[in-house]
Amino acid sequence: MRVVALTGGIGGAKLALGLTRLLEPDELSFVVNTGDDFEHLGFHISPDVDTLTYTLAEEANPETGWGRRDETWHFMEALERFGGETWFRLGDRDLALHTFRRTRLDAGATLTQATREICGKLGIAHDVWPMSDDPVRTRVRTPDGALAFQHYFVRDRCAPAVTGFEFAGVETAAVNPELVTALQGPVRAVVICPSNPFVSVDPIVDIPGMRDLLRGTGAPVLAVSPIVGGQAIKGPTAKMMRELAIPATAEQVAAHYAGLITAFVLDERDAAAQPAIEALGLDTVVAQTVMVTLQDRVDLACAVLDFIDRLRADPRPAHG
Amino acid sequence: MRVVALTGGIGGAKLALGLTRLLEPDELSFVVNTGDDFEHLGFHISPDVDTLTYTLAEEANPETGWGRRDETWHFMEALERFGGETWFRLGDRDLALHTFRRTRLDAGATLTQATREICGKLGIAHDVWPMSDDPVRTRVRTPDGALAFQHYFVRDRCAPAVTGFEFAGVETAAVNPELVTALQGPVRAVVICPSNPFVSVDPIVDIPGMRDLLRGTGAPVLAVSPIVGGQAIKGPTAKMMRELAIPATAEQVAAHYAGLITAFVLDERDAAAQPAIEALGLDTVVAQTVMVTLQDRVDLACAVLDFIDRLRADPRPAHG
Numbered sequence: 001m002r003v004v005a006l007t008g009g010i011g012g013a014k015l016a017l018g019l020t021r022l023l024e025p026d027e028l029s030f031v032v033n034t035g036d037d038f039e040h041l042g043f044h045i046s047p048d049v050d051t052l053t054y055t056l057a058e059e060a061n062p063e064t065g066w067g068r069r070d071e072t073w074h075f076m077e078a079l080e081r082f083g084g085e086t087w088f089r090l091g092d093r094d095l096a097l098h099t100f101r102r103t104r105l106d107a108g109a110t111l112t113q114a115t116r117e118i119c120g121k122l123g124i125a126h127d128v129w130p131m132s133d134d135p136v137r138t139r140v141r142t143p144d145g146a147l148a149f150q151h152y153f154v155r156d157r158c159a160p161a162v163t164g165f166e167f168a169g170v171e172t173a174a175v176n177p178e179l180v181t182a183l184q185g186p187v188r189a190v191v192i193c194p195s196n197p198f199v200s201v202d203p204i205v206d207i208p209g210m211r212d213l214l215r216g217t218g219a220p221v222l223a224v225s226p227i228v229g230g231q232a233i234k235g236p237t238a239k240m241m242r243e244l245a246i247p248a249t250a251e252q253v254a255a256h257y258a259g260l261i262t263a264f265v266l267d268e269r270d271a272a273a274q275p276a277i278e279a280l281g282l283d284t285v286v287a288q289t290v291m292v293t294l295q296d297r298v299d300l301a302c303a304v305l306d307f308i309d310r311l312r313a314d315p316r317p318a319h320g
Numbered sequence: 321m322r323v324v325a326l327t328g329g330i331g332g333a334k335l336a337l338g339l340t341r342l343l344e345p346d347e348l349s350f351v352v353n354t355g356d357d358f359e360h361l362g363f364h365i366s367p368d369v370d371t372l373t374y375t376l377a378e379e380a381n382p383e384t385g386w387g388r389r390d391e392t393w394h395f396m397e398a399l400e401r402f403g404g405e406t407w408f409r410l411g412d413r414d415l416a417l418h419t420f421r422r423t424r425l426d427a428g429a430t431l432t433q434a435t436r437e438i439c440g441k442l443g444i445a446h447d448v449w450p451m452s453d454d455p456v457r458t459r460v461r462t463p464d465g466a467l468a469f470q471h472y473f474v475r476d477r478c479a480p481a482v483t484g485f486e487f488a489g490v491e492t493a494a495v496n497p498e499l500v501t502a503l504q505g506p507v508r509a510v511v512i513c514p515s516n517p518f519v520s521v522d523p524i525v526d527i528p529g530m531r532d533l534l535r536g537t538g539a540p541v542l543a544v545s546p547i548v549g550g551q552a553i554k555g556p557t558a559k560m561m562r563e564l565a566i567p568a569t570a571e572q573v574a575a576h577y578a579g580l581i582t583a584f585v586l587d588e589r590d591a592a593a594q595p596a597i598e599a600l601g602l603d604t605v606v607a608q609t610v611m612v613t614l615q616d617r618v619d620l621a622c623a624v625l626d627f628i629d630r631l632r633a634d635p636r637p638a639h640g
Contacts, residue, residue: 041422072392072412074394076416078417082416082417084420092412097402099362099399103361
């Protein structure tokens with residue numbers, strides 16, 4: 001029985017790491033957002049895939065959450081002198097991964113194949129599946145026009161006000177075929193990690209057929225709230241919700257996933273919202289979702305698995 | 321009046337640097353071998369152009385002659401872990417140049433344009449012209465088949481015995497258009513720097529029309545011997561000559577350039593060969609051609625320019 005976990009970057013990768021401490025490689029697979037992938041300096045950069053793989057390999061930079069630990073920046077310093085684009089920070093060691101990926105893609109490998117090889121080299125045993133091998137490119141709508149996601153997120157530091165999102169290419173993207181196969185087998189649950197609903201999870205679930213595939217397993221589909229006490233632990237989720245005139249609450253996150261999820265994990269600080277979320281027809285559990293230490297990550301993963309077991313043992317009639 | 325200097329990598333770049341100390345940017349231009357360019361790890365690597373530009377910028381690694389001074393190798397270390405190709409050493413800072421070049425080529429720039437921009441960023445005022453914007457790829461014939469030049473030169477450390485050379489693409493390559501224009505103006509001399517005749521200079525002069533263009537200026541065409549006392553100062557020239565059953569002598573270098581050059585600069589150690597070289601119909605001068613210090617480079621450049629002045633003032637009837 002397999003848990004399929006959907007994740008974006010830093011926040012989701014924390015829970016992902018915790019889950020790998022409790023589930024074997026044949027019990028857990030990851031589906032990763034590639035909507036913020038981009039072509040940059042001739043490399044194919046896959047920020048969420050890279051954050052997840054570095055995190056699972058325990059080589060992520062603990063200060064930033066992205067990039068590698070013990071990194072140096074001599075390439076960037078030299079590139080600046082050439083007037084090259086340096087707003088997206090590529091460390092000297094990180095460049096090896098991007099170069100390796102490009103050589104594999106140039107040789108005809110799919111992003112899934114290249115990712116599997118990278119995982120193998122980094123000693124990661126769990127499947128890490130890009131959501132699709134087809135390009136999907138998130139664009140952030142602002143009053144001054146749409147921005148490529150990394151321009152919004154990194155170059156402009158999330159400063160522009162958000163009015164909406166586009167996932168260019170999503171209409172014709174195919175669900176990762178390895179995921180399709182896995183979902184035909186026994187599925188214990190689908191877990192949506194505490195990632196940004198708008199730019200990390202929506203690109204995944206908006207791929208044609210993805211929602212039906214995930215729901216069609218009959219297993220619980222649960223989301224862990226990325227909003228705690230009105231704040232996003234990491235990233236612009238709360239800022240985006242305010243700009244979209246959506247209250248930055250766990251309840252609104254749950255409502256955003258309506259029709260997809262059957263259950264919801266909210267933080268202790270938001271326990272008061274539990275009745276309102278259950279009124280959406282969802283099972284809920286309250287947990288400590290803020291992950292600072294490795295033990296926090298494992299504890300939350302444990303709480304999620306306990307919740308899944310409960311959901312599977314006693315399905316409520318409404319969504320059993 | 322312009323001196324046009326043909327050069328390959330390390331040896332030629334030494335004299336090139338000396339010449340830049342004596343001639344202004346409108347008095348000196350370089351034509352550089354691109355026969356050992358190659359596509360590697362998704363980069364366009366132009367080893368001789370890069371050695372020349374780093375040398376002229378005084379940023380070359382003084383230990384190796386190639387690559388940058390104060391270099392670090394974290395990219396290579398990380399790439400090795402991914403099983404990437406690490407036989408061609410690309411330093412962290414050097415990678416910035418290759419990335420910049422690729423972004424410019426990807427954007428439609430010619431190699432000449434990209435090189436000009438790189439020179440601008442490195443503070444190089446003299447023209448550095450790739451011999452052609454069309455790909456020419458040197459292959460080294462060996463008893464076990466032909467090897468791409470960098471495979472022979474770097475990966476296999478010049479170990480295979482050489483039986484000949486191929487310059488794939490040279491038949492359809494066009495002479496760099498900026499060189500064509502320059503050669504239509506007043507030319508003081510053409511100088512073949514002390515580079516490998518077979519793999520650094522022949523790819524340049526074998527471009528269709530190149531020999532006629534160089535000779536057609538009417539200016540002296542002189543070569544500086546890369547062979548001194550039966551040895552190559554740098555690189556496999558002497559080894560290649562032995563394998564090709566050509567005595568590794570200055571005289572044989574002069575003979576190799578028959579029909580192209582009008583004059584020859586040989587080292588003091590080879591002064592005994594002067595009559596034999598003059599018997600080939602060439603003007604000659606004996607100089608100290610071994611360049612260890614910067615002053616050696618300037619001194620040889622000075623000797624070459626004096627020789628040119630003498631040749632121009634008193635052209636011998638045979639080739640005036």
